[in-house]
Amino acid sequence: MPERPTRDRILDEAVDLFGFRGVEAVSLDEIARAVGVRKQSVLYWFPSKEALVAAVLDTVADELVVVITAAIRASDDDPLVRIDAVIRAVFGPAVRRPALLGLVRELGRLDRELVERLRSRIAPLVEACVAYLELEMERGRLRRADPRLVAALAYATVTGIATEPEALETVGWSRDLAGLRRLRDELRGFLRAALAP
Amino acid sequence: MPERPTRDRILDEAVDLFGFRGVEAVSLDEIARAVGVRKQSVLYWFPSKEALVAAVLDTVADELVVVITAAIRASDDDPLVRIDAVIRAVFGPAVRRPALLGLVRELGRLDRELVERLRSRIAPLVEACVAYLELEMERGRLRRADPRLVAALAYATVTGIATEPEALETVGWSRDLAGLRRLRDELRGFLRAALAP
DNA sequence: CAGGTTCTCTACCAAGTGGTAGACGGACGC
DNA sequence: GCGTCCGTCTACCACTTGGTAGAGAACCTG
DSSP states (O other), X not given: OOOOOHHHHHHHHHHHHHHHHOTTTSOHHHHHHHHTSOHHHHHHHSSSHHHHHHHHHHHHHHHHHHHHHHHHTOSOOOHHHHHHHHHHHHHHHXXXXXXXXXXXXXXXXXXXXXXXXXXXXXXXXXXXXXXXXXXXXXXXXXXXXXXXXXXXXXXXXXXXXXHOHHHHHHTTOOOSHHHHHHHHHHHHHHHHHHHOO | OOOOOHHHHHHHHHHHXXXXXXXXXXXXXXXXXXXXXXXXXXXHHSSSHHHHHHHHHHHHHHHHHHHHHHHHTOSOOOHHHHHHHHHHHHHHHHHHOHHHHHGGGGGGGSOHHHHHHHHHHHHHHHHHHHHHHHHHHHTTSSXXXXXXXXXXXHHHHXXXXXXXXHHHHHTTOOOSHHHHHHHHHHHHHHXXXXXXX
């Protein structure tokens, strides 16, 4: 049976381990063991730990770009419905694979260069969202506000929910899938209420 | 001159270093150097790294409990004003000392026991907030909703903003103090709009 | 002064870290 | 057959980690 290529399996385990436990806390050896291979094989595919981290971030960026782009292109014309779609889209990967957005937690602790690289890939999406919000606000179909502020706030909330389920547990909230979904729906309701013209 | 006690200075540096860079990423030696003392002195005051982490979490809990309790007791009767005060209160320590709430990021990676201990200290506050929301909803002074849901959502947003300024930078938002304040104010506006009866 | 307590120090340890050098074995084209 | 990649391996390196043992200085109290 043609197993999945070692490189992919390494990348896969790295996303989960880095996301759940933090980049610095996870050793190459641990990743290797999870894959069922020796550490030196990991270093064969990724010449250094930093290179592995970079590859992991690229994976995340790929997933986010695909998902959000699709949501932005949603056919519905109503801006409220469209915003709804983007929120749901961002939550998709986060709920299916918590470690993915869990990596967001690592951004402040990684090399500036790596972060800058990720940012340059996401920036166009953010700009598109901001421009869209602005357009609809001018048209009067959304309440007037600083569109960048709204985007940043929504982003912060989504990452706050998606990347900190343990923190939510601390305030007595269930971190399971149903709990996250209810939270997401509430957020959507909030946004509708706040942005309706 | 009677310097501040070594123990306090260690605790102080530990809060910052753990908060900004992560518990696993910071070594006892690094903390010791920041204080201007040898690693073994740190181990004298805190018999193990885990003990130091526990002490740090206690510090955080102390600060949060004081600040939030004061805000809940705010004299104003209007629930919207009161909620406003709590949001501002939670943001206070976060803005003055980002590392404090930055520690929230670590919760999912720490010993369950340590997290449970922190949780048991914060839980009463959360319950008080939830109970208050419920009361005002029943009185009809707030829009009907699941109070626990509202609390969790607000909490997620606050931590999302306060603990992930770097992530916000990724979407093109300024992480400086003014930027955080504007974001906080926008959040307060959102909450008012969404909770007004 | 003596005797104990409090605090920080030097010296050391076993275990684990990211990374290098190079051997081994199997699959391939010739 | 034979050389040549490719992928994984063993062996090793210098360095850092959390933690232990115990010396020694500075301080009290008698």
